[in-house]
Amino acid sequence: MPVTRDATLDWMKRFAGEMAEHRAELVALDTAIGDGDHGTNMNRGMTKALEKLDGAEQADPGAVLKTVAMALVSSVGGAAGPLYGTLFLQMGGALAGETEVDLPRYAAAWRKGLEGVQARGKAQPGDKTMVDAMTPAVEALEGASDLDSGLQAAVQAAEEGMKATTPLIARKGRASYLGERSKDHQDPGATSTYYLFKTAAEALAG
Amino acid sequence: MPVTRDATLDWMKRFAGEMAEHRAELVALDTAIGDGDHGTNMNRGMTKALEKLDGAEQADPGAVLKTVAMALVSSVGGAAGPLYGTLFLQMGGALAGETEVDLPRYAAAWRKGLEGVQARGKAQPGDKTMVDAMTPAVEALEGASDLDSGLQAAVQAAEEGMKATTPLIARKGRASYLGERSKDHQDPGATSTYYLFKTAAEALAG
Amino acid sequence: MKKLINAPDAVLQDALRGVEAAHGDRVRVSYDPAFIVRLDAPVQGKVGIISGGGSGHEPMHGGYVGPGMLDAACPGEVFTSPTPDQMTEATKAVDGGAGVVHIVKNYTGDVMNFDMAAELGRSEDIEVETVLTNDDVAVEDSLYTAGRRGVGVTVLVEKICGGAAEDHKSLKEVADLGRRVNSAGRSMGMALTPCITPGSGNPSFELGDDEVEIGIGIHGEPGRFREKVGPASQIAERLMTPILEDLPFSEGDRVLAFVNGMGGTPLIELYLMYGEVAKIAGEHGLSIERNLIGNFITSLEMQGCSITLLKLDDEMLRYWDAPVNTPALRWGA
Amino acid sequence: MKKLINAPDAVLQDALRGVEAAHGDRVRVSYDPAFIVRLDAPVQGKVGIISGGGSGHEPMHGGYVGPGMLDAACPGEVFTSPTPDQMTEATKAVDGGAGVVHIVKNYTGDVMNFDMAAELGRSEDIEVETVLTNDDVAVEDSLYTAGRRGVGVTVLVEKICGGAAEDHKSLKEVADLGRRVNSAGRSMGMALTPCITPGSGNPSFELGDDEVEIGIGIHGEPGRFREKVGPASQIAERLMTPILEDLPFSEGDRVLAFVNGMGGTPLIELYLMYGEVAKIAGEHGLSIERNLIGNFITSLEMQGCSITLLKLDDEMLRYWDAPVNTPALRWGA
Ligand SMILES: Nc1ncnc2c1ncn2[C@@H]1O[C@H](COP(=O)(O)OP(=O)(O)O)[C@@H](O)[C@H]1O
Ligand SMILES: Nc1ncnc2c1ncn2[C@@H]1O[C@H](COP(=O)(O)OP(=O)(O)O)[C@@H](O)[C@H]1O
Ligand SMILES: [Mg+2]
Ligand SMILES: [Mg+2]
Ligand SMILES: [Mg+2]
Numbered sequence A, B: 001m002p003v004t005r006d007a008t009l010d011w012m013k014r015f016a017g018e019m020a021e022h023r024a025e026l027v028a029l030d031t032a033i034g035d036g037d038h039g040t041n042m043n044r045g046m047t048k049a050l051e052k053l054d055g056a057e058q059a060d061p062g063a064v065l066k067t068v069a070m071a072l073v074s075s076v077g078g079a080a081g082p083l084y085g086t087l088f089l090q091m092g093g094a095l096a097g098e099t100e101v102d103l104p105r106y107a108a109a110w111r112k113g114l115e116g117v118q119a120r121g122k123a124q125p126g127d128k129t130m131v132d133a134m135t136p137a138v139e140a141l142e143g144a145s146d147l148d149s150g151l152q153a154a155v156q157a158a159e160e161g162m163k164a165t166t167p168l169i170a171r172k173g174r175a176s177y178l179g180e181r182s183k184d185h186q187d188p189g190a191t192s193t194y195y196l197f198k199t200a201a202e203a204l205a206g
Numbered sequence C, D: 001m002k003k004l005i006n007a008p009d010a011v012l013q014d015a016l017r018g019v020e021a022a023h024g025d026r027v028r029v030s031y032d033p034a035f036i037v038r039l040d041a042p043v044q045g046k047v048g049i050i051s052g053g054g055s056g057h058e059p060m061h062g063g064y065v066g067p068g069m070l071d072a073a074c075p076g077e078v079f080t081s082p083t084p085d086q087m088t089e090a091t092k093a094v095d096g097g098a099g100v101v102h103i104v105k106n107y108t109g110d111v112m113n114f115d116m117a118a119e120l121g122r123s124e125d126i127e128v129e130t131v132l133t134n135d136d137v138a139v140e141d142s143l144y145t146a147g148r149r150g151v152g153v154t155v156l157v158e159k160i161c162g163g164a165a166e167d168h169k170s171l172k173e174v175a176d177l178g179r180r181v182n183s184a185g186r187s188m189g190m191a192l193t194p195c196i197t198p199g200s201g202n203p204s205f206e207l208g209d210d211e212v213e214i215g216i217g218i219h220g221e222p223g224r225f226r227e228k229v230g231p232a233s234q235i236a237e238r239l240m241t242p243i244l245e246d247l248p249f250s251e252g253d254r255v256l257a258f259v260n261g262m263g264g265t266p267l268i269e270l271y272l273m274y275g276e277v278a279k280i281a282g283e284h285g286l287s288i289e290r291n292l293i294g295n296f297i298t299s300l301e302m303q304g305c306s307i308t309l310l311k312l313d314d315e316m317l318r319y320w321d322a323p324v325n326t327p328a329l330r331w332g333a
């Protein structure tokens, strides 16, 4: 089953739902090693994104993601706003005009998005950021043989990447100010990224 | 045994000792219905008073009390400073030039002191202030037949007066701002006044 | 108790050393007796203005010493009114021949100590007039009580009297103006948290995690009642209603609205409160001509706020707007 | 959580309403996108200066909007940097033809959002120069980290750049001066208590009853280490030593010393700390030419303080002294 406009919309609705549901969890993670707003930020942004999606018709998956991107950029702020904004902007650009996205093009869009995130934030894998969840997940997609199993593998890779942030010392973002004391905490942005892949798989499964 | 210069000095040293020892108690009482400084104020003042007493020779009981009065006035502040300052100033004036003070003159000096306190603070018995401990104690002295038993009776009267402040609604001083909520708390100033009579009796007993 | 201090007994002296280090170019600090005085005092021919009170209310009063406001301030120990010798020495230091106004907040301790000082000051041929502030509507007023506390209006009295004195008004004019300001001002405060004096080391009262204390003063003393915390709009209503009714303020009145932080309140919350105050004032047809928002008369690290409304006349307005140059309040200079 | 707010989500909007009610005679408040701008903006021919950042640091930045300092400020949600559209709109609103300086504190979020805004601003033919502040010596600096945080020096950069812009210096001159100020300034902070954001409702970190956190930032993030609370003199030493070593400051340097409260610290403690800072500065042969003491860059109701030292040159001194007329910083006007 290819990625369609409707599946993309469904994905974004599910992601918004997860951000609302896990707001407190993400706030708690960000309180430990940041400033305690990641859950609030993502929830505010995705609420706004749903509003925008409701407000106008989107022609294709690319348009859906661009709408979300602009909503996030103009309502989230913080680190997450520009990073998720850039992610969706790049993915949206890669999927503009498409109607039925197959695995190679879907994986390529994710790669574009990840590159955007890294260009914006300068984080490398191992820096204890969302990049640690995103990178293995995108690689899993790239190495997969079909969309369904690829997304399953991506979810698993994102989850592992997210969990693997726990022992790391942060080198980017607010958590980096803690130095050694950033150890033993899971990164909030990697956690929201895990939910992003999880909802992508759920949306595709229908 | 009449009240002498030495007994008066001894009294003031004992009173200073009690104020140091009961600082925290008086602070706690004042925290409940005032601003939590009565113990600190009295301790600061009596420490200063001992310094002044050490610094120069006093000829008679009156001079001792005047020295204490001036030290209190210039180091205590708050309500207690002018009130105890006035008390000792008036008592000192009444005992100036005396060497061996008998009961009538001693009681008269206390009466003078109490009048000074009331002139300064405008409190009546029942207003939940130091006047509630001082008034019955002075009356006990006035009704006594000798100094020793008079002071014993005064201590007891002061203690009863102090305890009787507990159910009262304050009408003077900071506690009055609490209205009804000032009930069920013992007045800090009545408590320090009780210690004043207690140490007077101890000093006379030697 | 955690505080940025060296020792509970040394707070006042150490803080005065900081004031001297910071503002030695404009004030002189006397340590014993303790007072802070304008470097150019006494200003010949000008009415001198002094105030004083317990410490822990900063910037009041030391932060208001300077041209256009106080000539000197006498800080007592934390929450303890200063002693007569402080006031007497300060009075002498600021007397430029035109007499001295004592601005005294109505607390038993302050009043008695200033009384003794005024008696002494007078005996040395300095004319002293006392202006008593007692604007706190949370306190019941009667002949048989200590009367209302002086709170927020004190800052306004100090500024306005300071302006009038700088304008070379006479002793009586300055004092009368101060009394008029006091009569036209009303305040009420509330707390989200208690405060801790260095001397006691314990919270001044206990408050539940969801409770606020309404009608507090500025000495960490408990208020008139407590209730569950509500939205800012409700808290503003709780404070504004008794203030509005008491004067009373009526439609068309020109007012100065003063939202004061108790010391530990974030400024963003004070601005938010000001928004609510302005709304209520508008609904009552008051015209807010001037405002003041910030921590100006505090209670150590207490969280909470007080509201003061002052019904303005032209003279008050003129002297409120007059230049002032102090560490804590400055404009036109 | 007890706060003077109506609802956690409404804090920023409600506070902006308060700002508008209070200062509508001198600033205009835009709600969507959110920014506060001088009423007389754009000032033709003058370099525009904007800054912005998460809310909860008041009076920074909104309190610094006015002649002699910022032309506009963009407040984000509490502790969350603002969004590019706020900065873009603010940039347009203040561009008087001479270009616009963005003063940005070095946080990942702030930098990225301002980057996006600067890209947009440039594309609309407005010349934008960015001045990044990163003065916090508590943070290790390296190419592989987010780098040092911008803290206290930001206030000084805003004031000094504001003075230079008012003096009609060019875009490049103003930006270069700002960068020089940042390079010559160093800061470090500490906390006695954490803070609570309205969004989280929980303390930003847990601290024992006898512990202090050294090396904190302004977002309630934990610091570099904690230790038992000591006297103010020791705390001052803890903060001053890394500051003095880092620039390094040396004998004979003229400095501006800035003791900043984190929002919940009584002013009396800040003055006491200033006394300790002045003492240490004196021991190192520094000459404190100017000082600033108070709550200027805060972290909600956090108790604690930060110290900033700025090594002054004549130009910085001139523009520090230049008139400024904002709600939070005002002199010569
Ligand atoms: N430079 C960066 N590159 C990639 N991700 C980053 C970077 N900096 C921070 N992040 C991510 O952003 C998350 C924090 O987002 P959020 O709390 O919303 O913003 P802020 O840190 O500004 O408060 C971190 O957990 C981390 O995953
Ligand atoms: N008007 C008054 N007359 C007599 N005693 C008073 C009066 N006002 C207060 N007091 C006494 O002073 C005590 C408080 O003293 P203290 O705490 O040292 O001063 P303050 O109230 O200024 O903090 C009260 O407990 C009360 O006994
Ligand atoms: Mg965060
Ligand atoms: Mg007391
Ligand atoms: Mg007191």
Ligand SMILES: [Mg+2]
Residues within 6 Å of the ligand: A035, A037, A078, A079, D054, D079, D080, D081, D109
């Ligand atoms: Mg943030």
